[in-house]
Amino acid sequence: MFKSLKHIWPEPTIMPEALSQAASLIHSADSLVICAGAGMGVDSGLPDFRGNSGFWKAYPRLAAQGVRFAEIANPSAFLEHPELAWEFYAHRINLYRSAQPHLGFGILKRWCDEKPGGGFVYTSNVDGHFQKAGFADSRVLECHGSLAYLQCTEPCGNHLWPMPDAIDPKQPPLCPKCDELARPNVLMFNDWGAIHERAEQKHEAFERWSAIVSNPIVIELGAGVNIPSVRRFAATLEVPIVRINPQDHRISRPHAGLAFGALKGLTALQEVLESSVVAQP
Secondary structure (H helix, E strand, C coil), X not given: CCHHHXXXXXXXXXXXXXXXXXXXXXXXCCEEEEEECXXXXXXXXXXXXCCHHHHHHHCHHHHHCCCCHHHHCCHHHHHHCHHHHHHHHHHHXXXXXXXXXXHHHHHHHHHHHHCCCCEEEEECXXXXXXXXXXXXXXXXXXXXXXXXXXXECCCCCCCCEECCCCCEXXXXXXXXXXXXXXXXXXXXXXXXXXXXHHHHHHHHHXXXXXXXXXXXXXXXXXXXXXXXXXXXXXXXXXXXXXXXXXXXXXXXXXXXXXXXXHHHHHHHHHHHHHHCCCXXX
8 A cells, every 4th residue: 555655755664654643543533623834835935934044045135134034024124124124025925925835735625625524724824825725714823924914013003904916115005094114914023013813813713613523633734843833732732633744743642743744745645545544543
């Protein structure tokens, strides 16, 4: 059953056992909680800002000025260097909009659609790719906000409004209520002004959904340990976890850990599930 996986993992006596265990957890679940970190977007060609070297490679102009990621992804940048801050975010927004969700999103969507309880997404990503891949917005909890929305830099209230189709950094968007500078509704470094009302509403929706499913499992993808928001949420659910992570995949039974990137891990699991031969969890 594992011959087709040799091109994915060179040690078939080790990894297929973990794959079979993970596939069994998915097969037996009545619902799925998809917990996705920054690593989920790497296979879509999106940068994973782990340290300034990766960030500066993606943004050489900021590298030339020695501006670190934590300094530009910071509400103070919009007050002190608004044009530079909006130049960075406008480029980032256009990058996310032009990129297409990789095939792993479709695999997850199909699995969720096949479950009687469906699925719910919890993600620290702000790119909107789960919605772009067909997941209902009502079932996507973006714990760090979304680049699809703007808020006031003050803020003068809890109101949000849609991100415009185009942004001119020299004429950045303003708050429609007070005419102060606007900023993306995402959680930044040293951020005390981010509006969390949208995420809080999704938390309430998740609580209602989780109360009616009986046998959920977590599929955790690309969730790092440096900013462990996604891992912590997954652990609080106290259900089996299928962890897919190329570096930090280790987790003990009854959970299962796979040392893959998101797309490769999901593709391998789909092959096992299609074989109709899975191990007991």
